[in-house]
Amino acid sequence: MFIELQSTGLSELLLLSVSTLIVLGHNLWLVPRNDEDEIAIATVTSDKFPESESAVKAERIASFRYFAGDDPIEIRDHRVEGNSLVAYLPSTKQVTLVALDLSPHPIVLDADKFAGYIRSEEAEHFVSPRFVTNQTADPQRESYAKFAKVIIDNKAFGMAVGQKLEIVLQSNPSELEVKGKLKVKALFDGKPIADLRLSAGAEHLHDGSYSSHAWTGEDGLAELEIVENGLWFVRTHFIRPHSNVADFDWESFWASVTFRV
16 A cells, blocks of 8 residues: 555554555656747656646645746746646746755555565665565655756756755756767765666657666766657656654655756
8 A cells, every 4th residue: 555645744644544545656857848938847747758647736845946047036936737737937037947846745655565666766775674575564654755857958957956866967968969878967965876776768758658777876977878859857766764763764855857858
């Protein structure tokens, strides 16, 4: 059972019945929808890029910013449209990058579901030895936060905006050759993080699922193959034991960056 809690009342975590709404965890992406008069940025929640299965709730937004220069400007004009929360930016601004941070949110997973989720992320080394598949039977309590960026102007490819978990391109997508390598860096609290799996995908490739994976070294760097032009993403996930052991077992972080090649 995979339960997403709509309340932060942690005393309720283990009192929920099996009839509680069951949902799947999803990636978070920012997808640009440009026209002549404005720039629309859709928040996409799904595992099939760039479609969205549910709209981000406004109350979960910790920070929603755009950059037109070095200083961030808060985004306040957004509304739900279908399965997406869409933000509108003036096209008169020379927007280079947009960043979204979602506040931590609690979930509980049965041990077997947690094991499957960890296997799917190839993150067993981050949860061992506290959690061992087929040995740990207790439900696992997790707090997760999500972070997404979209690069509007590829000249801003190397900009870091200070997200808790952040992917920073080290190559300008406009200068990439098809079937070339995109160098990226993963940062946690602003520092390189090793042994993270980074995954890449594109709008019209493999039905929106991942097309390649790479793992970061001690310098946080990895290279991913780019095989066609179009709208691309890179995403990653990091999980570690939670410091608040009374209420949680784990805290996880999801990050993505979207860009056009």
